[in-house]
Amino acid sequence: MLHNIRVVYLKEMKEVLRDKKSLIFMVLLPTLIVPLMMHFMITFVTRAEKKARTETLTYAIFGAEFLPELTGQFTREKGFQRLDIAAPNDIESAIAENKIKFALVIPEAVRQQNTNRRQVAVQLYYNNAAIAGQVKNRAADAIEKVSKKWRQQRLAELGLDSPQQQKHLLNPIIIEEHGTADTREVIGARTGGILPYLFIIFCFLGAMYPAIDIGAGEKERGTLETLLLAPVPRRHLVLGKFLVIFTTGITAALLNLSSLGLMLLLKGREVTGLLGEIVESISILDMLLVVIILIPTAVIFASLLLSVSIYARSFKEASAYCGPLNFFVILPAVIALLPWVQLNWFWALVPISNISLAIKELVKGTIDYRMLALILISSFAIAAALLTFCTKWFQREEVLFRK
Numbered sequence: 456m457l458h459n460i461r462v463v464y465l466k467e468m469k470e471v472l473r474d475k476k477s478l479i480f481m482v483l484l485p486t487l488i489v490p491l492m493m494h495f496m497i498t499f500v501t502r503a504e505k506k507a508r509t510e511t512l513t514y515a516i517f518g519a520e521f522l523p524e525l526t527g528q529f530t531r532e533k534g535f536q537r538l539d540i541a542a543p544n545d546i547e548s549a550i551a552e553n554k555i556k557f558a559l560v561i562p563e564a565v566r567q568q569n570t571n572r573r574q575v576a577v578q579l580y581y582n583n584a585a586i587a588g589q590v591k592n593r594a595a596d597a598i599e600k601v602s603k604k605w606r607q608q609r610l611a612e613l614g615l616d617s618p619q620q621q622k623h624l625l626n627p628i629i630i631e632e633h634g635t636a637d638t639r640e641v642i643g644a645r646t647g648g649i650l651p652y653l654f655i656i657f658c659f660l661g662a663m664y665p666a667i668d669i670g671a672g673e674k675e676r677g678t679l680e681t682l683l684l685a686p687v688p689r690r691h692l693v694l695g696k697f698l699v700i701f702t703t704g705i706t707a708a709l710l711n712l713s714s715l716g717l718m719l720l721l722k723g724r725e726v727t728g729l730l731g732e733i734v735e736s737i738s739i740l741d742m743l744l745v746v747i748i749l750i751p752t753a754v755i756f757a758s759l760l761l762s763v764s765i766y767a768r769s770f771k772e773a774s775a776y777c778g779p780l781n782f783f784v785i786l787p788a789v790i791a792l793l794p795w796v797q798l799n800w801f802w803a804l805v806p807i808s809n810i811s812l813a814i815k816e817l818v819k820g821t822i823d824y825r826m827l828a829l830i831l832i833s834s835f836a837i838a839a840a841l842l843t844f845c846t847k848w849f850q851r852e853e854v855l856f857r858k
Contacts, residue, residue, distance in 0.1 A: 463695025471665045471699055481661040481703045486710045508589050515540045515549065518561030522569070525561070525577065528601050534593065546580045556590045557581035572609055640819045650715070651814035654708045654749060655788040655807065661707025662756045663777055666700045670764025671773035693761070693849035697842065700757035708749050716742070741817050748817075748831065752810050754838035756784070758845040765849055791815045798822075803829045806837055 513536045519526040529535050540549050546558045560578040568575045577598065581590045610621045763780065767773035787807035790796050791814070798812040809830045816822040 460691050460695045460698065463692055464698050467669050467696055467699040468702070470669065471703060476664050481665070481707045482710060486714045508593075509534065511536050512556040512590060512593060513538050513554070514594070515546065515555050515558040516561070517543050517559070518563065518565070521563055521566045522561045522575070522577070524604075525559075525598065525601050528597055529559075532597050535597070550580065550582050557594050559594075569605075572612075640821055649792065650818060651791050651811040652788045653711055653715070654745070654814065655752060655811060656785065657711045658704045658708035658749060658753050659756050659781065659784045662700045662704030662753065662760055663781070665703045666757065666760035666764045667767075667770055667773040667777065669696050669699060670761055671767040672764075672770045674767075675769045689850045690846050693846050697757050697761055697845065700761055701753050704756050705749060705753040708753065709746065712742075712745065712749075741820070744817055744822075744827070745814055748810055748813055748827075748834070751831070751834035751838040752807070755806070755834070755841055758838065758841035762841075762845045762848050765845075787811065798826060800826065800829070804833055806834070810834065 511534050514529070515538055516526060516529070529537065538555055540546070540555065540558075543558075543560055546555075546560075549555045550558070558580040560580070562576070562578075565575045565577070579591070579594055579598075581594070583591070606625075607618075607621060610624065615621050615624060759780065760777065763776045764773045767776055784807060787805065788811045790802075790805075790808040791811035796802065796812070798809075798816050802812055803809050803826045813822065813827055813830050
């Protein structure tokens with residue numbers, strides 16, 4: 456039995472390794488392209504945020520004579536450049552055409568309101584659809600400086616000259632925060648959801664194209680009949696094919712895990728602070744448990760994909776079937792990205808989602824090993840059932856030779 460499975464496995468693996476598309480999804484994407492994309496994305500976002508904080512913002516102001524202190528504040532502030540436009544009605548078009556970043560409109564009533572020590576309202580116009588922009592925050596910071604100065608003056612007029620007195624009056628109750636979670640748990644809760652998503656997706660993609668090729672592809676090439684004539688039981692044939700698909704899926708996931716881990720390790724060595732602490736806190740046991748969790752995941756994907764591929768009449772038909780199947784893999788994997796979804800006894804029994812949430816908890820360092828045991832038992836049980844189904848499915852003539 457083992458000899459037959461080994462022969463089929465080696466034969467099919469040679470075919471897979473000759474296919475460039477399979478190699479791209481199994482090796483190139485998880486090992487190089489995705490880590491590089493993440494690196495460039497982080498670099499791009501960091502630079503964009505830095506630019507948004509330091510770029511010179513052009514602005515227009517109407518009614519400057521009604522609030523000269525505010526006008527002077529913007530003149531003194533670095534990173535602001537005043538431009539004149541014809542009228543307030545032109546503000547929206549000037550912002551849309553990127554002539555100015557924001558505009559301030561100060562009503563005439565502000566002068567009298569300030570004299571009477573009343574609250575004044577200044578109108579700020581800006582493009583609130585620019586998500587990455589810092590326009591509102593930077594403009595509000597400059598306005599807050601004038602507001603703070605007025606606040607201190609008015610409190611002083613009430614006899615509260617001491618900054619301490621003013622502070623106690625404005626903030627009679629303060630909150631002293633004491634977070635109970637450590638650094639690893641905080642960072643893991645915020646970013647740990649994306650890691651299992653990547654591992655699961657690449658495990659699926661790494662298995663998908665080899666599965667289509669050695670099932671529907673072999674049907675299309677007309678070589679399946681020749682293989683079935685060999686003096687080998689069909690269950691040995693299907694197990695050999697299954698092991699090839701399992702190998703490519705788990706290899707893609709592990710290569711992605713290794714490449715991301717290496718990138719994180721190198722970054723951790725460069726940054727000795729927070730990132731270094733996170734890297735050091737993730738133990739070898741945690742990494743080993745992630746690998747063990749991915750094993751039944753790869754078995755589930757390999758069994759499903761091989762069953763679909765054997766049923767399809769052609770490579771194109773199998774690809775069409777795998778498209779919706781891809782959606783049903785992505786949706787449960789995304790569950791771990793949702794902040795309000797936490798691993799509990801219910802989610803521990805939901806396929807794929809439990810794997811995603813368990814890996815997230817391992818990254819956070821807060822895994823409940825009882826739930827982990829339940830996840831492993833249920834996942835291996837589902838994997839065994841699907842592999843059994845795939846084996847029996849492969850032995851049906853109406854499936855293999857479907858018209």
